[in-house]
Amino acid sequence: MNQPSLPSLMGVFAHPDDESLLAGGVLAQHHAAGARTSVVTTTWTADSHRAPELAEALNVLGAGAPRLLGYADARNPASAPDGAVRLVDAPLDEAVGRLVAHIREVRPDIVIGHDALGQLTGHPDHRRAHQITLLAVEAAGLPHLHPDAGEPWQPAALYAATHSRSGVGRLGPLLQSVGKTLLTVPEAYVTTTVDVSPWAAVKMEAILAHRSEAARERPLPGLLARLPEPERDEIISTEYFTRLTPGPAPGDPHRLVG
Numbered sequence: 001m002n003q004p005s006l007p008s009l010m011g012v013f014a015h016p017d018d019e020s021l022l023a024g025g026v027l028a029q030h031h032a033a034g035a036r037t038s039v040v041t042t043t044w045t046a047d048s049h050r051a052p053e054l055a056e057a058l059n060v061l062g063a064g065a066p067r068l069l070g071y072a073d074a075r076n077p078a079s080a081p082d083g084a085v086r087l088v089d090a091p092l093d094e095a096v097g098r099l100v101a102h103i104r105e106v107r108p109d110i111v112i113g114h115d116a117l118g119q120l121t122g123h124p125d126h127r128r129a130h131q132i133t134l135l136a137v138e139a140a141g142l143p144h145l146h147p148d149a150g151e152p153w154q155p156a157a158l159y160a161a162t163h164s165r166s167g168v169g170r171l172g173p174l175l176q177s178v179g180k181t182l183l184t185v186p187e188a189y190v191t192t193t194v195d196v197s198p199w200a201a202v203k204m205e206a207i208l209a210h211r212s213e214a215a216r217e218r219p220l221p222g223l224l225a226r227l228p229e230p231e232r233d234e235i236i237s238t239e240y241f242t243r244l245t246p247g248p249a250p251g252d253p254h255r256l257v258g
Helices: 019-033 049-063 093-106 124-139 172-177 198-211 220-225 230-237
Strands: 007-014 036-041 065-072 109-114 159-163 192-194 238-244
Touching: 007 019, 007 093, 007 124, 019 036, 019 049, 019 192, 019 198, 019 220, 019 230, 019 238, 036 049, 036 093, 036 124, 049 198, 065 093, 065 172, 093 124, 109 124, 124 159, 172 198, 172 220, 198 220, 220 230
Parallel strands: 007 036, 007 109, 036 065, 109 159
Antiparallel strands: 159 238, 192 238
8 A cells, every 4th residue: 555645854953863853753754655854953063973973864764964054052062173153152044044045955845843842851952943943934935035045935834843741651751860851832732643653663773873872871862772672662653743834733633744
């Protein structure tokens, strides 16, 4: 039986590994169905040690080569050996313009990014990436904004990867066990819940490609790597999203649609 046709996806995430952890399943799902997929990463530069890991993870997911905005992680100077400015310190219009250029080049049907809370832990890079993505998705379709960034293109939909309290499940205690915060959205904000269990093995392979994080104790890749497979698969086999167009809006409750 043929899979239904699926729209093209672009993920926009703050750090290498966010794409695999938050949307690795839908990226693999859409790639398997023949849809174009890509990922823009807002922090960690091409000469950092995590860039090759990101390239490997994206290859596993079928999401092409890394697309880097070239900013530094707010909490890690090693993210930019070339001395690039931190994402949280970058001029907003500059960062939006860099992302607009990628959107106009790739021309995705759907863009996926972080939620407004900063993805469970409230990392400042996650929140800044959310703000930039909101602005860039709208700006990409307006010819008078960032005219040097390519021909205008308006994605059909923007989704924020997110978690409600009920959707956190075993992930909550896992993060709290290493002292991390747990920020969740109201249940009504989750408009789309995708079963990605058929792609769980691919998703986990992509997560583990981020070897420097999987080798550490506190980052989520490391926490997942040390779990028994059934418990790990339970955590990674469902992905949650809020459709933002520009606020929570109805769509198909079980898959991403443009």
